[in-house]
Amino acid sequence: xxxxxxxxxxxxxVRYGARLATWEVDLALDPGEVLGLVGxxxxxxxxxxxxxxxxxxxxxxxxxxxxxLHGRDLLGLSETEMRRLRGxxxxxxxxxxxxxxxxxxRIGFQATDALRIHRGLTRDAAVxxxxxxxxxxxxxxxxxxxxxxxxxxxxxxxxxxLIAMAFSCDPTLVIADEPTTAxxxxxxxxxxxxxxxxxxxxxxxxxxxxxxxxxxAHLAHRVAVMYAGCLVESAPTGExxxxxxxxxxxxxxxxxxxxxxxxxxxxxIEGVMPQLAAAPTACPFRxxxxxxxxxxxxxxxxxxxxxxxxxxxCHLHQGT
Amino acid sequence: xxxxxxxxxxxxxxxxxxxxxxxxxxxxxxxxxxDGVSLSLGRQETLGLVGxxxxxxxxxGRTILRLVDPTGGQxxxxxxxxxxxxxxxxRPLRRRMQIVFQNPYSSLNPRRxxxxxxxxxxxxxxxxxxxxxxxxxxxxRVGLPPDAARRYPHEFSGGQRQRIAIARALALRxxxxxxxxxxxxxxxxxxxxxxxxxxxxxxxxxxxxxFISHDLAVxRQVADRVAVMYLGQIVExxxxxxxxxxxxxxxxxxxxASVPPPDPTxxxxxxxxxxxxxxxxxxxxxCRFHPRCPIAEARCRAEVPALRALGPGHRVACxxxx
Numbered sequence: 001x002x003x004x005x006x007x008x009x010x011x012x013x014v015r016y017g018a019r020l021a022t023w024e025v026d027l028a029l030d031p032g033e034v035l036g037l038v039g040x041x042x043x044x045x046x047x048x049x050x051x052x053x054x055x056x057x058x059x060x061x062x063x064x065x066x067x068x069l070h071g072r073d074l075l076g077l078s079e080t081e082m083r084r085l086r087g088x089x090x091x092x093x094x095x096x097x098x099x100x101x102x103x104x105x106r107i108g109f110q111a112t113d114a115l116r117i118h119r120g121l122t123r124d125a126a127v128x129x130x131x132x133x134x135x136x137x138x139x140x141x142x143x144x145x146x147x148x149x150x151x152x153x154x155x156x157x158x159x160x161x162l163i164a165m166a167f168s169c170d171p172t173l174v175i176a177d178e179p180t181t182a183x184x185x186x187x188x189x190x191x192x193x194x195x196x197x198x199x200x201x202x203x204x205x206x207x208x209x210x211x212x213x214x215x216x217a218h219l220a221h222r223v224a225v226m227y228a229g230c231l232v233e234s235a236p237t238g239e240x241x242x243x244x245x246x247x248x249x250x251x252x253x254x255x256x257x258x259x260x261x262x263x264x265x266x267x268x269i270e271g272v273m274p275q276l277a278a279a280p281t282a283c284p285f286r287x288x289x290x291x292x293x294x295x296x297x298x299x300x301x302x303x304x305x306x307x308x309x310x311x312x313x314c315h316l317h318q319g320t
Numbered sequence: 321x322x323x324x325x326x327x328x329x330x331x332x333x334x335x336x337x338x339x340x341x342x343x344x345x346x347x348x349x350x351x352x353x354x355d356g357v358s359l360s361l362g363r364q365e366t367l368g369l370v371g372x373x374x375x376x377x378x379x380x381g382r383t384i385l386r387l388v389d390p391t392g393g394q395x396x397x398x399x400x401x402x403x404x405x406x407x408x409x410x411r412p413l414r415r416r417m418q419i420v421f422q423n424p425y426s427s428l429n430p431r432r433x434x435x436x437x438x439x440x441x442x443x444x445x446x447x448x449x450x451x452x453x454x455x456x457x458x459x460x461r462v463g464l465p466p467d468a469a470r471r472y473p474h475e476f477s478g479g480q481r482q483r484i485a486i487a488r489a490l491a492l493r494x495x496x497x498x499x500x501x502x503x504x505x506x507x508x509x510x511x512x513x514x515x516x517x518x519x520x521x522x523x524x525x526x527x528x529x530x531f532i533s534h535d536l537a538v539x540r541q542v543a544d545r546v547a548v549m550y551l552g553q554i555v556e557x558x559x560x561x562x563x564x565x566x567x568x569x570x571x572x573x574x575x576x577a578s579v580p581p582p583d584p585t586x587x588x589x590x591x592x593x594x595x596x597x598x599x600x601x602x603x604x605x606x607c608r609f610h611p612r613c614p615i616a617e618a619r620c621r622a623e624v625p626a627l628r629a630l631g632p633g634h635r636v637a638c639x640x641x642x
Binding site for chain 2: 040041154155184185186187188189190192193211212213214215216217218237238241252253255256257258259260261262263268269
């Protein structure tokens with residue numbers, strides 16, 4: 001037996017009132033692995049990240065499934081036990097660094113919370129540690145940054161602060177929810193570089209939620225694709241870009257806009273992503289699929305392995 | 321897709337827009353959002369305007385439409401100077417220039433039906449004819465269902481709302497539409513459909529677009545020419561393919577190299593830019609880009625580079641470009 005995965009999701013089903021945000025999502029991250037979770041808005045990718053830290057916005061409920069962190073069942077934990085994990089073993093890098101920081105407090109006050117609570121450092125020791133961390137992240141005059149309020153910092157600097165906070169207590173799993181989406185391209189490049197370096201140095205398992213296939217191509221070891229709340233394909237990054245098997249993934253890759261190519265007018269993926277209300281009884285992508293068969297209207301395809309580490313939920317790949 | 325006849329539809333000369341900051345108990349400072357922009361746009365042409373937040377691209381678009389008052393310089397629309405026209409004198413000209421905003425959630429009145437929103441410009445400008453039919457035709461043309469006119473904005477998705485805003489902007493058959501980040505926040509599939517629609521409408525309505533965006537990949541697909549803004553000025557301008565294939569300004573190169581290519585086999589080494597973009601409240605002397613420029617020399621710190629022609633339609637503001 002090998003060691004337990006850093007994160008394991010088993011048939012995770014999340015419901016928001018009448019709507020199913022995810023349906024029976026199975027995922028596993030090895031220690032030190034970066035998994036890119038991609039999909040359109042509403043596909044359920046952020047919901048997966050939020051469910052793992054158990055911070056689903058109302059009325060979100062985990063309806064079924066299991067979430068295990070190094071083999072430990074998270075759904076059975078009390079809120080107090082969960083709090084002990086968040087910010088320590090389990091860290092979140094949110095999308096919008098401005099709303100993730102409290103505007104009324106100086107950076108130094110809020111950024112050192114995790115260090116004081118989880119590592120029991122005194123205020124002075126926590127501040128010194130945070131200055132060191134920010135320095136490592138290439139923030140000059142980190143002591144000065146800690147004296148400021150969130151609105152006084154640039155978007156890139158706020159995101160660096162949140163990354164330092166996330167890594168401050170040596171997490172074993174980081175959930176990064178579109179951490180560079182709100183940033184300008186040059187700042188995004190700096191932050192991605194930073195995350196790459198941190199990853200090379202610390203080898204923390206990371207669930208990287210994003211809609212940007214360019215980011216995934218360079219940061220993720222493996223990619224999982226979601227559509228309408230369902231996991232439709234997952235594969236090692238190189239394999240996914242080279243040999244995507246699901247028609248939806250193929251469509252996603254074909255319609256990526258690139259600045260270095262003026263593409264022929266691409267029609268893009270057809271159809272509108274459906275919203276699930278109950279367990280799917282047919283393939284959710286059948287409306288946009290050019291290779292739709294009779295069986296696609298009749299049953300939901302199961303996730304099947306088509307190559308080592310490459311799984312697809314599509315009737316074209318159900319084998320014999 | 322466009323062409324550039326002799327007399328440009330739109331021309332700005334040394335256009336400047338400053339905002340006053342501070343005052344009362346604090347020293348007055350000037351935020352130079354747009355600081356000497358000269359550009360032109362032909363009929364039925366698309367000019368892509370790219371830059372990062374704070375580069376002044378949105379303010380430039382709004383100044384051109386006279387939604388913000390310019391501090392100096394000139395704006396000409398169809399050969400007529402409109403820089404100092406009063407709002408009353410501008411009114412008839414507003415038919416010729418329209419805007420589509422970035423956020424389709426805040427730019428459409430949630431309490432009015434879509435038909436009334438799209439028909440509003442026809443009412444304001446007292447356009448004769450059957451408005452209901454005109455609105456119906458417009459909605460159909462932008463690809464919305466026939467019953468859209470009777471519904472409210474909240475019943476539509478982000479992409480559909482942007483179609484509503486496009487229909488409203490085209491209702492008066494303008495010559496110029498300023499499209500300000502209209503595809504940001506939309507999923508790629510939806511983005512592609514909106515871009516395809518803009519392209520079709522351009523030929524049909526003979527409209528020119530000033531297409532403002534931070535997304536280089538999107539601009540590559542729609543623009544005939546591209547202007548790159550940095551701290552209130554245009555640093556490079558060229559036909560689209562030239563700009564992307566032979567960028568001459570170091571900032572343009574940095575912008576392009578910053579986008580990770582969607583290909584795991586391609587090597588990607590993002591350029592190292594020192595620091596954050598400087599504030600338009602404290603603009604560096606000499607070349608504005610010199611504090612972050614990877615190739616800056618002594619001269620760049622002292623002398624302001626002029627926008628020089630370095631090829632057909634290719635202008636660059638860099639001492640070191642050749």
